[in-house]
Amino acid sequence: MSVVILRWNPEISSYRMESFKNAVEEAKNTQKYMLNWSVWEHEKVHCGDCFFMLRVGKGKTGVVMSGKIVSEPYHEEDWSGKGRMTYYVNIRPDFLVDTERGKHLSIRDLEKAFPNYVWKEGHSGMVLSDSLGTKLEWLWLDFLYSNFSVGKKGNFASNLFDTDSECVLKTYHCYMVEPLQLDLAKKKGAACEICGYDYEKVFDLSSLNYGGVQNIYYFFPGKRQGKSVRQNFHCICANCRNIYSDICSDTNDGDLLPFESLVKMKRK
Numbered sequence: 001m002s003v004v005i006l007r008w009n010p011e012i013s014s015y016r017m018e019s020f021k022n023a024v025e026e027a028k029n030t031q032k033y034m035l036n037w038s039v040w041e042h043e044k045v046h047c048g049d050c051f052f053m054l055r056v057g058k059g060k061t062g063v064v065m066s067g068k069i070v071s072e073p074y075h076e077e078d079w080s081g082k083g084r085m086t087y088y089v090n091i092r093p094d095f096l097v098d099t100e101r102g103k104h105l106s107i108r109d110l111e112k113a114f115p116n117y118v119w120k121e122g123h124s125g126m127v128l129s130d131s132l133g134t135k136l137e138w139l140w141l142d143f144l145y146s147n148f149s150v151g152k153k154g155n156f157a158s159n160l161f162d163t164d165s166e167c168v169l170k171t172y173h174c175y176m177v178e179p180l181q182l183d184l185a186k187k188k189g190a191a192c193e194i195c196g197y198d199y200e201k202v203f204d205l206s207s208l209n210y211g212g213v214q215n216i217y218y219f220f221p222g223k224r225q226g227k228s229v230r231q232n233f234h235c236i237c238a239n240c241r242n243i244y245s246d247i248c249s250d251t252n253d254g255d256l257l258p259f260e261s262l263v264k265m266k267r268k
C-alpha cells in the first residue's frame with residue numbers, strides 16, 4: 001500500500017480543462033466517475049494504493065483529486081503520441097477540487113508543509129515514502145474537513161456520497177485509508193475505546209504493515225470542531241461498531257452521530 005502522486009498539466013495533457021470540469025459535474029451527479037492515468041513507477045504502483053493528483057504548470061496549481069488506484073498498471077499507447085513505453089492505471093477519485101473556483105490545497109501549501117519534496121515538477125505516478133505519504137494524507141483530511149464540512153462549496157465534488165456537508169465524514173467513516181489506520185494503531189494502540197477488546201492480542205502491532213491493517217479506527221462527527229482532526233478518530237471493535245450503527249439508524253435516520261452517543265449508550 002503506497003501513496004502515489006499523479007501529475008496533470010492541463011496545457012500539455014490530452015486530458016483538457018474541460019474534461020476536468022465535466023468530471024466534477026459527473027462525480028456530483030453519479031458518484032461513479034472513473035478514469036485512467038499514466039504512471040512512471042509502474043513497478044512500484046499497485047491496485048489498492050492511494051493517489052493524489054496535482055495540477056501543475058501555470059495557473060492555479062494544487063491538489064485536484066484524491067482517491068484509490070483500482071487496477072494494476074497496464075501497457076497502452078502513449079497519450080502524447082511520442083511512442084514512449086507508457087503504463088496506465090484505472091483510478092477512482094473520492095474527492096475532486098476545482099482549483100480555479102475556490103479553496104484548494106495549493107502546490108505552495110505543499111511546499112510549505114513538506115519543503116524537501118519537489119511537488120511542482122516530475123513524472124506522473126511517483127510513489128511517496130511511507131512517512132511523507134502518511135503526512136500528506138493527514139494534511140488532506142485536515143484541509144477537506146475544515147473547508148468542506150460546512151456548507152456547500154461549488155468547486156468541490158464527492159464521488160462516493162452525495163456532495164453535501166456530511167460527505168467528508170461519511171467517506172472517512174466508511175472507507176479505510178490505510179496510512180491513517182496504521183499511523184493511529186501504532187501511536188494509540190488498537191484497543192476498543194468502548195469495551196476494551198484489544199486487537200493487539202490478535203495481531204502483532206509491531207510488525208503491522210499496510211497489508212495487515214484493518215479498519216479499526218473510525219472517523220466520527222465532532223461535537224465541536226477540535227484542534228486536530230485526529231481527535232475525531234476512535235478505535236472500536238466490530239461489536240461496538242454494530243451497536244453504533246443501530247443507534248444511528250434508530251435515532252438519527254442512519255446519519256452519523258458523535259462518538260459520545262455510543263459512550264452514553266454503553267454506560268446505560
Ligand SMILES: [Zn+2]
Nearest residue numbers: 192195237240
Ligand atoms: Zn468494543
